[in-house]
Amino acid sequence: MLQAMMSAPVGDDVFGEDPTINQLQTMAAEMFGKEAALFCPSGTMTNQIAINTHVRPGDEVICSDLAHVYLYEGGGIARNSGAQVRLLTGDLGRLKAADVEEAIRPSDAHYARTSMVCLEDTVNKGGGAIYDHADIMEIKSVCERHGLKLHLDGARLFNALAETRMDKRAYAAPFDSISICLSKGLGAPVGSLLLGNRDFVKEAHRTRKVMGGGMRQAGILAAAGIFALKHHLERLRDDHARARQMADALSAADFVNSVMPCPTNIVIFELRPGLHSDRVSADLKTHGLRGSTFGPRQMRFVTHLDFDDNDLDRAIGIIRQYRG
Secondary structure (H helix, E strand, O other): OHHHHHOOOOOOHHHOOOHHHHHHHHHHHHHHOOOEEEEEOOHHHHHHHHHHHHOOOOEEEEEEOOOHHHHOOOOHHHHHHOOEEEEEOOEOOEOOHHHHHHHOOOOOOOOOEEEEEEEEOOEOOOOOEOOOHHHHHHHHHHHHHHOOEEEEEEOOHHHHHHHHOOOHHHHHOOOOEEEEEOOHHHOOOOOEEEEEOHHHHHHHHHHHHHOOOOOOOOHHHHHHHHHHHHHOOOOHHHHHHHHHHHHHHHHOOOOEEEEOOOOOOEEEEEEOOOOOHHHHHHHHHHOOOOOEEEEOOEEEEEOOOOOOHHHHHHHHHHHHHOOO
């Protein structure tokens, strides 16, 4: 990947003249059967650009109460687009069509205008939960009946597809826009892509400029993304297998109260009563095992490209020895 970055031809992407970025965008769009793609620094930016492009100030966005666009993007829906959110509680962050339909506001000037639905696959706060595509298609039918846009926060979409083996184009077909991440499991240092039709991406390019996302000679970053898409998709299943072994070890640990289902590469667990995640996280870090706190008694581990079998053995050893 580093060699690909060092040898990448570059140009000025603000003017659409970086050949490596153009190659990456074309590659990703074709992979998912979309007309165009836009390279951005982060998944937060691709999500926020999509929302800003789809909605008007005063509109309402339906999403899960666990959604990254709601919890972890700095209030961007309100700050960037002047829209509000309608939060739904789903199964590990996965929504159902009937709940979405019930949440749509009446066509009445007293209410915000419901204009889009955001789904997340896999669901970060849901422990890497994967959507059933039949549920997505039912939600799409609701969106079509009510004239709503459907956006996917696919930061970990490749993890879902690695497990389901579903055709990428068939999966992407119902979405008006899709954000995919090139870092995280794919191992690129920077970057996400926003996919959609040409008119949508043309408008998204304008929004990216406003948000400061024009990166000039960023082909060196796009080259890492190209390498990742060519070489790092199948290996995601290795991350999933290691995550499940960590989940098994945590289930047997006396400092853990419960472990969420672990279908992909995210392991979320709850500590036993009396333990606080800040202290446990700090303790484990001193032994070389780093995790995120997800609340006073909840923590998260994520397996990834730089976490191999030796690291797994060491991590499981730390988990087994820790007493809290």
